[in-house]
Amino acid sequence: MGRGPIHGPTNPMVTPLLTDLYQFTMAYAYWKASKHNERAVFDLYYRKNPFGGEYTIFAGLEECIRLIANFTLQDDDISFIRESLPSSCEDAFFDYLKGIDCSDVEIYAIPEGSVIFPKVPLMRVEGPVAVVQLLETPFVNLINYASLVATNAARHRFVAGKSKLLLEFGLRRAQGPDGGIGASKYCYMGGFDATSNVAAGRLFGIPLRGTHSHAFVSSFTSPDEISEKSLNSLDGSTLCKDFVNQVQTWLQKLKRLRELGELFGETNQSELAAFASYALAFPNSFLALVDTYDVIRSGLPNFCAVALALNDLGYKAMGIRLDSGDLAYQSCEARKFFNVIEKEFCIAEFGKMSITASNDLNEETLDALKKQGHEVDSFGIGTHLVTCYAQPALGVVFKLVEINNQPRIKLSEDVTKVSIPCKKRCYRLYGKEDYPLVDIITGENEPPPKAGERILCRHPFTESKRAYVVPQRVEELLKCYWRGSADNEREELPPLKEIRKRCISQLEQMRPDHMRRLNPTPYKVSVSAKLYDFIHFLWLNEAPVGELQ
Numbered sequence: 001m002g003r004g005p006i007h008g009p010t011n012p013m014v015t016p017l018l019t020d021l022y023q024f025t026m027a028y029a030y031w032k033a034s035k036h037n038e039r040a041v042f043d044l045y046y047r048k049n050p051f052g053g054e055y056t057i058f059a060g061l062e063e064c065i066r067l068i069a070n071f072t073l074q075d076d077d078i079s080f081i082r083e084s085l086p087s088s089c090e091d092a093f094f095d096y097l098k099g100i101d102c103s104d105v106e107i108y109a110i111p112e113g114s115v116i117f118p119k120v121p122l123m124r125v126e127g128p129v130a131v132v133q134l135l136e137t138p139f140v141n142l143i144n145y146a147s148l149v150a151t152n153a154a155r156h157r158f159v160a161g162k163s164k165l166l167l168e169f170g171l172r173r174a175q176g177p178d179g180g181i182g183a184s185k186y187c188y189m190g191g192f193d194a195t196s197n198v199a200a201g202r203l204f205g206i207p208l209r210g211t212h213s214h215a216f217v218s219s220f221t222s223p224d225e226i227s228e229k230s231l232n233s234l235d236g237s238t239l240c241k242d243f244v245n246q247v248q249t250w251l252q253k254l255k256r257l258r259e260l261g262e263l264f265g266e267t268n269q270s271e272l273a274a275f276a277s278y279a280l281a282f283p284n285s286f287l288a289l290v291d292t293y294d295v296i297r298s299g300l301p302n303f304c305a306v307a308l309a310l311n312d313l314g315y316k317a318m319g320i321r322l323d324s325g326d327l328a329y330q331s332c333e334a335r336k337f338f339n340v341i342e343k344e345f346c347i348a349e350f351g352k353m354s355i356t357a358s359n360d361l362n363e364e365t366l367d368a369l370k371k372q373g374h375e376v377d378s379f380g381i382g383t384h385l386v387t388c389y390a391q392p393a394l395g396v397v398f399k400l401v402e403i404n405n406q407p408r409i410k411l412s413e414d415v416t417k418v419s420i421p422c423k424k425r426c427y428r429l430y431g432k433e434d435y436p437l438v439d440i441i442t443g444e445n446e447p448p449p450k451a452g453e454r455i456l457c458r459h460p461f462t463e464s465k466r467a468y469v470v471p472q473r474v475e476e477l478l479k480c481y482w483r484g485s486a487d488n489e490r491e492e493l494p495p496l497k498e499i500r501k502r503c504i505s506q507l508e509q510m511r512p513d514h515m516r517r518l519n520p521t522p523y524k525v526s527v528s529a530k531l532y533d534f535i536h537f538l539w540l541n542e543a544p545v546g547e548l549q
């Protein structure tokens with residue numbers, strides 16, 4: 001605990017007006033009925049895990065707290081709301097709106113970056129009903145995509161494996177600028193290593209990475225184009241006057257190698273010019289996109305000739321990027337190529353040259369590549385990752401669960417849509433090997449579960465589903481992130497890197513059968529016996545009895 005100032009939301013479009021009209025309409029009706037200051041508790045949760053999986057990553061909390069920490073309506077906001085509501089709305093309401101802020105709001109939430117499950121309140125928002133009602137839309141908006149894309153990133157990481165470098169390349173394909181910035185932030189949180197998005201690098205301190213595009217390669221027509229051909233060696237001791245010539249010499253040597261010479265004849269000279277030119281610009285970090293013309297017959301030999309010329313001067317090339325064709329096959333061929341050179345010319349580590357792959361990658365293609373066997377070290381992933389191509393939204397909802405200490409329930413024909421009433425607490429119960437076993441939701445005033453003590457965990461709606469659990473460890477999930485003016489009682493908002501660490505370690509802690517892609521085991525979310533009884537009492541109380549005729 002410890003508190004610095006809370007800045008406004010990252011996106012300046014996130015203001016109290018970024019809400020649905022009906023929130024203001026209801027605020028007026030609450031006010032008109034003198035109900036606006038009634039103390040309400042809302043739960044923010046979701047009902048079903050995305051991407052056919054059994055887990056989700058909770059993201060977007062910090063932006064919610066930034067919104068409420070700076071939540072006031074300006075005069076011009078109020079004028080606009082006045083114009084947008086019926087003219088019969090009384091002036092005094094707008095005076096009331098002028099004075100509202102979140103100093104009387106209390107937010108308990110699961111820490112950002114946590115692994116979460118359906119039905120468990122991710123945020124419990126308490127305060128004057130009219131104010132909290134206004135928060136519904138922006139909160140759901142801020143959590144929905146953030147959690148969805150963080151989960152998508154975590155799933156891509158799961159398939160790629162821990163040892164691969166994962167680069168987020170999605171900005172150009174993201175849903176607008178906010179989608180792009182959000183994708184970069186939350187993919188990093190979900191376990192990506194870096195982004196190509198410069199603005200996100202600056203805003204959030206995410207490592208920036210990138211290669212070059214086909215345009216750079218095709219912009220060259222011949223090696224004669226390169227006017228400045230000299231390159232100093234790494235230690236500055238020698239000057240190579242004609243680096244391009246050195247590259248050509250190496251290309252001829254490669255052609256004479258029995259093991260490689262049969263693979264290629266004349267390589268594309270404009271590509272060679274592009275590579276040599278790129279190496280002259282970045283001798284210390286030379287990486288080339290090798291698929292513009294022909295990976296095996298041109299890109300690879302050209303790259304290797306440049307890398308070998310750099311090696312003569314003490315520089316170590318970084319590697320290649322493949323962006324089309326069969327990425328498994330080509331990466332294996334490239335690795336063979338590099339290994340032959342390492343052996344033939346006794347160049348230590350040449351075989352370890354980094355191979356980056358991109359081109360419409362997603363969970364399925366990553367999985368297919370893994371099954372086939374590949375030599376890719378690093379994946380650049382854009383469209384499928386940031387647009388959440390496989391599932392466009394996470395169904396986050398915000399439901400009233402208590403008002404003036406009166407528990408409330410929302411009924412539905414569809415039992416999965418019945419809300420769990422009451423102001424509640426939530427716990428994660430850990431088993432023998434420190435795997436999370438079950439989440440349990442209790443009433444606010446129930447005694448907490450204790451390590452070593454047996455507790456009955458009940459499915460919230462299905463009577464027959466219940467289990468006794470003796471937890472080895474109990475973790476309370478909802479922590480205070482906002483208590484109005486009582487500033488010293490809230491959790492500090494951790495830096496992005498720490499949230500990412502939390503996310504990665506929580507994912508590693510999950511039992512593998514909950515994580516697998518095919519038919520994962522659902523994680524159990526339960527309620528206490530007391531809360532179960534209460535839900536069903538309230539359900540019967542609120543549901544009208546039908547009459548058959």
Ligand SMILES: Nc1ncnc2c1ncn2[C@@H]1O[C@H](COP(=O)(O)OP(=O)(O)OP(=O)(O)O)[C@@H](O)[C@H]1O
Pocket residue numbers: 323324325326327328329358359360361362365368369372
């Ligand atoms: N070994 C592989 N196994 C499964 N999928 C692969 C493999 N290699 C590449 N892919 C995927 O197959 C698709 C190939 O795309 P596509 O058929 O459009 O060809 P392309 O290589 O992009 O062609 P182009 O030369 O026009 O760019 C991509 O989505 C890519 O991620």
Ligand SMILES: O=P(O)(O)OC[C@H]1O[C@H](OP(=O)(O)OP(=O)(O)O)[C@H](O)[C@@H]1O
Pocket residue numbers: 169170172173323358359360361380381382383384
């Ligand atoms: O494929 P994604 O997962 O979205 O990753 C990003 C893509 O963006 C770039 O090219 P771009 O797609 O703009 O051009 P291309 O279709 O010709 O490769 C890059 O070469 C990748 O292919």
Ligand SMILES: O=C(O)c1cccnc1
Pocket residue numbers: 169170196209210211212213321358380382
């Ligand atoms: O740096 C790259 O290679 C890159 C960046 C964005 C999109 N595609 C590729």
Ligand SMILES: [Mg+2]
Pocket residue numbers: 359360
């Ligand atoms: Mg592409």
